Amino acid sequence: MANPSASTRTEAFPVGLRVLVVDDDPTWLKILEKMLRKCSYEVTTCGLARDALEMLRERKDHFDIVISDVNMPDMDGFKLLEHVGLEMDLPVIMMSIDGETSRVMKGVQHGACDYLLKPVRMKELRNIWQHVYRKKMHEVKEIEGHYINENIQIMKNGSDDFEDRHLFSGADINYVRKRKDGDNQEHSDQEFSDPATVKKARVIWSVDLHQKFVNAVNQIGFDKVGPKKILDLMNVPGLTRENVASHLQKYRLYLRRLQKQNEGGTFSGNMHSDFSCEDVTGNFDMHSSTQMQQNGASSKYTFTAQKIQAQEMFSDARADDFKSISSLQVTGSKQALVCDIPDSQKVISVSRLGVLLPSKDMMLGAGKKSLEPAISRQQSWSGGIPVMQFMQYPKHDHERCSLLEDYSCLPKPDQEHQVLYHLDTPPSVISLTCNTENDMSGLSEFKPVHTNHRSSHTKTASPLSCMTDTLSVQVDSGSSNTQDYGVAFE
Amino acid sequence: MEYSSLQRQVAYMKKRLFDQGYLDEQFYQLEELQDEANPNFVEEVVTLFFRDSSRLMANIEQALEKCPQDFHRLDSFMHQLKGSTSSIGALRVKNECTQFREYCDEGNLDGCQRSFQKVKREHAVLKQKLKAYFQLLRQIGPTERATPPGG
Numbered sequence: 031m032a033n034p035s036a037s038t039r040t041e042a043f044p045v046g047l048r049v050l051v052v053d054d055d056p057t058w059l060k061i062l063e064k065m066l067r068k069c070s071y072e073v074t075t076c077g078l079a080r081d082a083l084e085m086l087r088e089r090k091d092h093f094d095i096v097i098s099d100v101n102m103p104d105m106d107g108f109k110l111l112e113h114v115g116l117e118m119d120l121p122v123i124m125m126s127i128d129g130e131t132s133r134v135m136k137g138v139q140h141g142a143c144d145y146l147l148k149p150v151r152m153k154e155l156r157n158i159w160q161h162v163y164r165k166k167m168h169e170v171k172e173i174e175g176h177y178i179n180e181n182i183q184i185m186k187n188g189s190d191d192f193e194d195r196h197l198f199s200g201a202d203i204n205y206v207r208k209r210k211d212g213d214n215q216e217h218s219d220q221e222f223s224d225p226a227t228v229k230k231a232r233v234i235w236s237v238d239l240h241q242k243f244v245n246a247v248n249q250i251g252f253d254k255v256g257p258k259k260i261l262d263l264m265n266v267p268g269l270t271r272e273n274v275a276s277h278l279q280k281y282r283l284y285l286r287r288l289q290k291q292n293e294g295g296t297f298s299g300n301m302h303s304d305f306s307c308e309d310v311t312g313n314f315d316m317h318s319s320t321q322m323q324q325n326g327a328s329s330k331y332t333f334t335a336q337k338i339q340a341q342e343m344f345s346d347a348r349a350d351d352f353k354s355i356s357s358l359q360v361t362g363s364k365q366a367l368v369c370d371i372p373d374s375q376k377v378i379s380v381s382r383l384g385v386l387l388p389s390k391d392m393m394l395g396a397g398k399k400s401l402e403p404a405i406s407r408q409q410s411w412s413g414g415i416p417v418m419q420f421m422q423y424p425k426h427d428h429e430r431c432s433l434l435e436d437y438s439c440l441p442k443p444d445q446e447h448q449v450l451y452h453l454d455t456p457p458s459v460i461s462l463t464c465n466t467e468n469d470m471s472g473l474s475e476f477k478p479v480h481t482n483h484r485s486s487h488t489k490t491a492s493p494l495s496c497m498t499d500t501l502s503v504q505v506d507s508g509s510s511n512t513q514d515y516g517v518a519f520e
Numbered sequence: 521m522e523y524s525s526l527q528r529q530v531a532y533m534k535k536r537l538f539d540q541g542y543l544d545e546q547f548y549q550l551e552e553l554q555d556e557a558n559p560n561f562v563e564e565v566v567t568l569f570f571r572d573s574s575r576l577m578a579n580i581e582q583a584l585e586k587c588p589q590d591f592h593r594l595d596s597f598m599h600q601l602k603g604s605t606s607s608i609g610a611l612r613v614k615n616e617c618t619q620f621r622e623y624c625d626e627g628n629l630d631g632c633q634r635s636f637q638k639v640k641r642e643h644a645v646l647k648q649k650l651k652a653y654f655q656l657l658r659q660i661g662p663t664e665r666a667t668p669p670g671g
Contacts, residue, residue, distance in 0.1 A: 053573065054600075055603055055604050055607065056568055056572050057565060057604055057607040057608065058568045058570045058603070058604070058607045059570055060564070060565055060568060061550070061553070062564060064553045064558065064561065065553060068553065068555075073657070099603075101596075101599060101600065101603070126603075127602055127606050128599070128601040148603055148606045148607070149545075149546045149606045149607065149609070151549065152549070152552075152553075215619070368556055409629070
């Protein structure tokens with residue numbers, strides 16, 4: 031099947047939406063193809079789940095959305111769903127003749143953005159573009175929310191130099207730029223005070239916070255647990271019931287998956303052990319703590335970077351007005367992470383993933399520096415690896431950013447870097463603590479250091495440069511099992 | 521618009537198929553998909569269906585013979601077949617498939633056997649009827665083939 035690239039699309043979205051249809055039923059495949067063509071979409075069909083995955087991995091940016099039947103002979107549709115969500119972060123629609131609530135629920139749990147019942151009508155297919163659009167908006171809003179929040183902080187500090195302009199670039203978030211282009215402080219103020227955007231500030235689930243959460247859960251008893259109870263036990267000011275509730279849901283999913291794996295058999299120590307990280311599944315909110323998980327089958331997470339640039343603000347302790355921005359340029363087509371440091375301005379450009387929102391406490395107050403990186407991306411792993419996240423302690427005054435990730439950035443697109451972690455337990459959380467003190471003295475290389483774990487990791491990637499004096503990585507292990515993690519950046 | 525005798529025959533045949541529950545709404549959907557780019561779309565899909573469903577039914581037949589107690593497997597096959605029948609709107613066949621699966625749930629082998637015979641029968645009957653239908657349709661000729669909706 032011909033699979034035209036995005037460049038041939040000249041008409042307005044959603045015309046030319048690139049759909050991958052996966053169904054083992056040849057009759058349905060033919061019908062769906064015809065239906066989608068009639069919607070002016072570009073269709074590629076596939077009769078096997080594995081073929082579909084291969085196709086997706088090879089031609090990462092060639093598809094906008096995937097539609098798959100739940101019952102496939104070679105692979106469970108839900109598994110395919112997970113893979114696609116994790117590796118490619120494409121919206122996936124499930125189909126089945128079986129409309130049982132439990133099945134549909136399972137689909138949604140695994141990250142399906144919709145669940146269609148066969149026989150599928152054309153009018154249902156006509157609307158699938160909304161899932162693609164929604165995802166994009168969601169990503170943009172997260173980044174926007176982050177920066178708006180950041181800007182509030184900056185504004186509060188009366189920094190006149192602040193340039194909104196530099197915050198964003200990249201075609202993907204044009205609409206955000208439009209909003210910011212006015213660069214009028216008052217105008218910006220208005221936007222900042224817009225409750226809708228401010229509301230997007232999220233709780234950052236730091237290691238400590240998550241530990242408190244887990245302790246609370248264990249104390250209450252997992253069966254009797256509820257968000258209110260946990261919230262009360264945790265006794266963290268500023269934490270809301272909603273925060274806890276959503277975190278609890280993720281935690282539950284994660285545990286369930288762990289359970290299944292433990293029942294499912296041995297963990298093969300090779301690089302192709304499956305990895306599923308609930309935090310990565312479809313929703314890249316930074317506020318969820320990263321957990322490393324493992325699955326049985328093989329998976330590879332490819333790094334798809336897009337041209338979304340986020341900005342990380344630093345302020346020099348010695349100069350209140352001085353801001354520096356770390357930048358990490360991520361180019362779209364090749365999963366490349368290029369550290370680009372123009373003078374003292376660094377901009378972190380990230381793709382996709384949820385963005386870290388600075389807490390109000392992390393302030394540029396009297397000579398403090400706040401590290402507010404916006405990181406979003408997907409990564410390529412074979413094997414389990416924690417999702418890379420920046421995390422912050424929401425209530426500490428001093429800046430501590432915990433980078434939950436192996437922050438190996440790749441300057442060259444075609445380099446493959448392998449990092450192997452041996453961890454004693456999943457969920458392990460690799461936290462990188464940057465003490466961002468005073469001066470922007472050079473760029474220190476970031477190297478994850480594993481403590482308490484026998485690690486045979488080789489890190490060959492070029493490090494992320496960030497303006498920190500000291501970097502130390504702690505690996506925090508919760509209740510987890512030994513496993514090998516491989517990270518392959520393709 | 522005046523319909524030729526042939527067209528009326530075709531329309532009548534189609535109406536009967538619907539009235540007697542052999543086909544359902546999905547068949548109309550297929551007809552709507554037919555266009556200049558795919559002038560024989562419906563027939564192609566139907567042909568594809570019968571080919572694939574025959575294969576599935578052979579699997580079921582074999583499973584009933586070789587491993588009759590494996591209801592999970594039988595159910596799985598039948599699930600596939602059912603999904604396939606929904607593609608062209610083969611209502612009667614689909615209903616028999618549902619019945620079969622119920623027997624599987626109960627672990628009722630005898631029920632499954634009987635039910636499967638019904639599936640086979642409905643399948644064969646539909647195949648015959650649709651074959652005749654398309655034959656007639658072909659006689660009409662492509663330009664006149666725009667069948668009036670609803671018959």
